[in-house]
Amino acid sequence: MRLLSIHSICLFLMLMSCNDTKTSGKIRMEVSIYETSAKGNKLTEVTEFQKVDSLVTLKLNPEISFQTITGFGGAFTESSAYLLNKLSKANRKLILNAYFSKEGARYSLTRTHMNSCDFSLSNYSYTPVENDKFLEYFTIEEDKDDLIPMIKDALLASEDGFKIFASPWSAAPWMKDNNSWVGGKLLPKYYDTWALFFSKYLDAYKAEGIDIWGFTVENEPHGNGNNWESMHFTPKEMTDFVQFYLGPKLEADGYGDKVILGYDQNRAGLKEWVDEMYRDEASSKYFHGTAIHWYESTYDYFPEALQYAHKKAPNKYLIETEGCVDSEVPHWQDDAWYWKKEATDWGWDWASEEEKYLHPKYAPVNRYARDIIGCLNNWVDGWVDWNMVLDRQGGPNWFENWCVAPVIVDPDADEVYFTPIFYTMAHFSKYIRPGAKVIALENSDERLMATAVQNPDESIAVVLFNEFETPKSISLLLYDKITEFTIEAQAIQTIVIPKK
The missing domain is CATH 3.20.20.80 (Glycosidases)
Structure with missing residues (x-):
């Protein structure tokens, strides 16, 4: 992972502060993120992330659904x-x-x-x-x-x-x-x-x-x-x-x-x-x-x-x-x-x-x-x-x-x-429940595996798998909402978006 300079860290923190309400015109989305990783996380809720160069954009569309779980x-x-x-x-x-x-x-x-x-x-x-x-x-x-x-x-x-x-x-x-x-x-x-x-x-x-x-x-x-x-x-x-x-x-x-x-x-x-x-x-x-x-x-x-x-x-x-x-x-x-x-x-x-x-x-x-x-x-x-x-x-x-x-x-x-x-x-x-519907997900990075469902309680669960040794920054979009985070190298994450 490339270490950020002091200037970059300050700029990143300033941008995150600005994004408390909006990011690039989008509303900041509240999510819970759970990670299991080679570094030792075991379905651990993570809240702090270090931004990295590799950026992946994921766009959810619950209006397009597939099989029922x-x-x-x-x-x-x-x-x-x-x-x-x-x-x-x-x-x-x-x-x-x-x-x-x-x-x-x-x-x-x-x-x-x-x-x-x-x-x-x-x-x-x-x-x-x-x-x-x-x-x-x-x-x-x-x-x-x-x-x-x-x-x-x-x-x-x-x-x-x-x-x-x-x-x-x-x-x-x-x-x-x-x-x-x-x-x-x-x-x-x-x-x-x-x-x-x-x-x-x-x-x-x-x-x-x-x-x-x-x-x-x-x-x-x-x-x-x-x-x-x-x-x-x-x-x-x-x-x-x-x-x-x-x-x-x-x-x-x-x-x-x-x-x-x-x-x-x-x-x-x-x-x-x-x-x-x-x-x-x-x-x-x-x-x-x-x-x-x-x-x-x-x-x-x-x-x-x-x-x-x-x-x-x-x-x-x-x-x-x-x-x-x-x-x-x-x-x-x-x-x-x-x-x-x-x-x-x-x-x-x-x-x-x-x-x-x-x-x-x-x-x-x-x-x-x-x-x-x-x-x-x-x-x-x-x-x-x-x-x-x-x-x-x-x-x-x-x-x-x-x-x-x-x-x-x-x-x-x-x-x-x-x-x-x-x-x-x-x-x-734990997070994908019977009756959930697999929903459309647009993924900009073919090296990051991703899937998403909408549960019967209308919450959304997104599961990501990064099998490689380089972390990835993620920009996750749902309509006019956005959240940004990082998935570690050799890690699996579940992101839970609560019912609107």
């Missing part, structure tokens, strides 16, 4: 719930309040798994009895020790409430053509049974006092390299299952209002999936939207694919349902690592040579901030992180598929570490 949040997994149960009551409450309370991140959209997933302690199913075609022995007993208590306590912590959607990784092996947890397909003779499985799940969770908002039909229907629980569908197979089995079954059982999201994997495959899901009015009837993951690349957010999916079904949801820094053991109490380009992902080692460019070393904070802003600027209406809590190894995970979470804990020492990813997520979840 569904929410932001993370996933309830058995691993996260198990870890919370190993902590002291005080730290358990600390974490849940940090995620769900009004003073915390105010998560509004969440996910959980049906049957086990890799972030479970072991393989398990709600349908343990083989050939139980009518699911007379269906049970969610496995969820009652850890998962359900975590969800219930999160609901108690949340003043606004939140939506929950559930995803299966695999049916029990006895329903599949390979009789395995991994890979294979659902046998056609069990299509009715598998549709009933979703309805039984709704009944069971309702009996626990938990309302499930909706489902994704299958987590990662392409599979995951034959590593952990998976079950394969082609676009046509999934669409047929939803149109002829799942949709009608939920409707018949009084659950026709439950949201069904198709696909649920990487964005590069969107076109073939939305073309099939929304092939005609009959198939489109039961799909309420499309679910996507970011693992094709945690650097490229695939704007063309997102635009295509929106144009194919402009009145349907488009929700990012899973993302995390994978194939990494979390760094403990080391904020600097989360800002450095040291982290890799699965593709760094395993992607084909022609796709390696999609998987560069890239800072964890950058991955989240860049992707969420890129998604919001391309019609995505919800963004859901993966595990809320993991341990210092990046688990527990029965397959040892270690990953990073926003909150890392050491259960043996009863210690909690809120990583910079936690604060990055909160920049969106």
Whole structure:
């Protein structure tokens, strides 16, 4: 940063004094600015700024609006719930309040798994009895020790409430053509049974006092390299299952209002999936939207694919349902690592040579901030992180598929570490509320990522991300009002403009 001369400082202060009421004929706008930065801010309200040479002009236009926001949040997994149960009551409450309370991140959209997933302690199913075609022995007993208590306590912590959607990784092996947890397909003779499985799940969770908002039909229907629980569908197979089995079954059982999201994997495959899901009015009837993951690349957010999916079904949801820094053991109490380009992902080692460019070393904070802003600027209406809590190894995970979470804990020492990813997520979840509308924003600097929404209470939230090592001065305009401030190098900011 260039240091200002005494003369420049005096001139700057004089101009700021003049701008208390007007700047260049515009009225000074009162805002609140919150920043998370490599220098150490953690969702910190900032009020003092040093002007720098690089000037960016941002112009807001709430009269032009785009998608309606569904929410932001993370996933309830058995691993996260198990870890919370190993902590002291005080730290358990600390974490849940940090995620769900009004003073915390105010998560509004969440996910959980049906049957086990890799972030479970072991393989398990709600349908343990083989050939139980009518699911007379269906049970969610496995969820009652850890998962359900975590969800219930999160609901108690949340003043606004939140939506929950559930995803299966695999049916029990006895329903599949390979009789395995991994890979294979659902046998056609069990299509009715598998549709009933979703309805039984709704009944069971309702009996626990938990309302499930909706489902994704299958987590990662392409599979995951034959590593952990998976079950394969082609676009046509999934669409047929939803149109002829799942949709009608939920409707018949009084659950026709439950949201069904198709696909649920990487964005590069969107076109073939939305073309099939929304092939005609009959198939489109039961799909309420499309679910996507970011693992094709945690650097490229695939704007063309997102635009295509929106144009194919402009009145349907488009929700990012899973993302995390994978194939990494979390760094403990080391904020600097989360800002450095040291982290890799699965593709760094395993992607084909022609796709390696999609998987560069890239800072964890950058991955989240860049992707969420890129998604919001391309019609995505919800963004859901993966595990809320993991341990210092990046688990527990029965397959040892270690990953990073926003909150890392050491259960043996009863210690909690809120990583910079936690604060990055909160920049969106806390200040962009369900029902908000993404609004037009004119940005003079393509190297500064920016997005803006108008909330249901008519406040406006603008989120900026400066991943580079040079601070930027910002001039933010809303009609005849203006505010000027600086965003630090390697920083994310949320600017809140109160209702007029």
